[in-house]
Amino acid sequence: MTNNTTSAIQAVGLKKTFGDYAAVEEVSFLVPYGRVVGLLGPNGAGKTTTMRMLLGLAKPTAGTAFIQGRQYSDLNHPARSIGTVLDGGGMHPSRSARQHLRIAAAMSGIDRARVDQVLAEAGMAAAANRPIRGYSLGMRQRLALATALLGEPKILVLDEPANGLDPDGIRWLRNKLRAFAFEGGAVLVSSHLLAEIEQVADDAVVIAHGRVLAAGSLTDLTADYNGNLESFYLDLTANTTEVR
Ligand SMILES: Nc1ncnc2c1ncn2[C@@H]1O[C@H](COP(=O)(O)OP(=O)(O)OP(=O)(O)O)[C@@H](O)[C@H]1O
Numbered sequence: 076m077t078n079n080t081t082s083a084i085q086a087v088g089l090k091k092t093f094g095d096y097a098a099v100e101e102v103s104f105l106v107p108y109g110r111v112v113g114l115l116g117p118n119g120a121g122k123t124t125t126m127r128m129l130l131g132l133a134k135p136t137a138g139t140a141f142i143q144g145r146q147y148s149d150l151n152h153p154a155r156s157i158g159t160v161l162d163g164g165g166m167h168p169s170r171s172a173r174q175h176l177r178i179a180a181a182m183s184g185i186d187r188a189r190v191d192q193v194l195a196e197a198g199m200a201a202a203a204n205r206p207i208r209g210y211s212l213g214m215r216q217r218l219a220l221a222t223a224l225l226g227e228p229k230i231l232v233l234d235e236p237a238n239g240l241d242p243d244g245i246r247w248l249r250n251k252l253r254a255f256a257f258e259g260g261a262v263l264v265s266s267h268l269l270a271e272i273e274q275v276a277d278d279a280v281v282i283a284h285g286r287v288l289a290a291g292s293l294t295d296l297t298a299d300y301n302g303n304l305e306s307f308y309l310d311l312t313a314n315t316t317e318v319r
Pocket residue numbers: 093097098099116117118119120121122123124125319
């Protein structure tokens with residue numbers, strides 16, 4: 076099944092229930108090429124579940140998720156189309172970053188030379204041969220980002236990628252995402268760091284209780300709030316603070 080748009084990502088009426096509990100009720104949005112889109116919402120809003128549906132890791136109860144006009148499972152080379160950072164899992168603790176990346180490259184048919192490139196890009200070259208079990212949260216996060224960039228994808232889906240990053244890492248991530256979008260790539264990034272989203276994102280999708288509360292450019296969304304994303308967000312989500 077394909078759709079008829081050229082959006083990088085399109086969520087159409089996504090719904091996900093666990094038993095009789097609806098984690099995502101109804102979520103639709105677009106991520107165009109050349110834009111960084113922040114996915115915002117309170118704890119338990121449904122952000123991770125939405126991202127998991129986009130990436131074929133959770134089957135929607137209703138609706139469809141499209142990546143480059145196709146469902147994730149229909150992509151010819153997923154790692155070359157879309158890079159992902161989700162929940163920092165999937166790393167074998169006894170492997171080094173270099174081994175982890177070499178295996179990921181081999182599994183996706185990516186040139187081994189990319190391994191040293193992404194290690195350098197992520198500031199991980201010096202730690203590359205140490206076992207992952209000794210890495211800090213920030214180092215694991217840098218490695219996850221390096222893995223996402225391995226296949227030189229045109230789309231990034233990142234769940235809380237700034238988690239654990241030091242100020243230098245946060246600045247690297249910000250510059251990386253801006254440059255990625257400037258070169259025509261599309262980014263969907265979830266974060267609770269609104270000041271960071273304010274700096275890095277072009278657009279935002281705010282969800283709460285599994286539904287989209289607002290979506291649009293940051294400029295439009297915050298027009299009545301002097302451009303202040305936090306004030307806009309807190310006002311918008313004021314009635315949704317009870318964590319589900
Ligand atoms: N596998 C699962 N089984 C049952 N409930 C789940 C499952 N995955 C998520 N949920 C529930 O769905 C809701 C949405 O969770 P989700 O992780 O998508 O929220 P989130 O917006 O990413 O939250 P946070 O900001 O806290 O990371 C939560 O109430 C969560 O407990």
